[in-house]
Amino acid sequence: MANLKIALLQMVSCAMDQRANLLKGEEYCRRAAQLDADIALFPEMWNIGYQRYDAGEEGARERWIASAIPRDGEFVHHYRRLARELGMAIAITYLESWEPLPRNSVSLIDRNGEVALTYAKVHTCAFDEPEVACTPGDDFHVCRLDTDAGGVRIGAMICFDREFPESARVLMLKGAEIILTPNACALNDRESGLGDVRIDQFRGRAFENLVGVAMANYAEPQYDGRSVAFGADGALILQADEQEGVHLAEFDLEKLRAWRRKEVVRNQQRKPRSYRLITSDPACGTDRELAARRDE
Secondary structure, eight states: OOOEEEEEEEOOOOTTOHHHHHHHHHHHHHHHHHTTOSEEEOOTTGGGTTOOOOTTSTTHHHHHHHTOBOTTSHHHHHHHHHHHHHTOEEEEEEEEOOSSSOEEEEEEEOTTSOEEEEEEOSSOOTTSTTGGGSOOOOOOOEEEEEETTEEEEEEEOOGGGGGSHHHHHHHHHTTOSEEEEEOOSOSSBTTTTOBTHHHHHHHHHHHHHTOEEEEEOOOTTTSOOOOEEEOTTSOEEEEOOSSOEEEEEEEOHHHHHHHHHHTTHHHHTOOGGGGGGGGSOTTSHHHHHHHHHHHO
16 A cells, blocks of 8 residues: 655745735645645645734724635635646635634545535634634534545644644544644744644644644744644654745555554543543533632
8 A cells, every 4th residue: 555645735825815825826736746645735724824914903804804715616616626637635725705704714625626525623713813703613524535545534623723632532533544734823932932842732632543643834934834744653754844845744554554453442441421521611610610629
């Protein structure tokens, strides 16, 4: 069995110029196809380059919302035609038209140009612009993707989703073998002193769930690049630098599946009935009760 090859498209966007982003994204997809990639993965919200708006500027929020595009619109259709032409799956990201507010979405297009899944970010960054103006998704999705490496079960989560262990766990429980993760942030946050903790955290998502993970981030100076991929055993597959480029992460599916069989006890021995607190609504009394207990 051939390795599954995922091209991490690490780019700087053309700001809000959607036409320029479309053309640059196509160029990088063609470069990925030249490397025999099975999947090309974009960074988060590519159609507008994950651009923010100034909340204090009159009309800025409305203009940003108006930049959302439909799932069946020309932007996505362009990449559907490109996927079919190149014989390569493409995970294209965009601000998706939605009511009452747009969604932060990724559509995984198979190599025949069909949309295999569309996922909207569940854990939106609703504490800040621009995602305070987004509708969060409400579920996680997995699909079977046909590739030259054979059929593989693919799931998706977006940026902030990876900071919640439940995201990857639900995808694993739904059968995901590989999780694609479009990203838009500083992975090495020197200002906060976090260092590489987000990359270490991402590695943990792979190991604890027996899944391969692949993340595509924006290059410097927009963010700090460092797109990364880990195997289901937590082993580093690829770590990019800060610059623009197409970075090819190769997943040995036979090795991944053998590891999952060997470590299956870690899934079998879960105790869901003991985890009920995890599924409680943060808005309910449970959190207040816990805070009260801590203060006693």
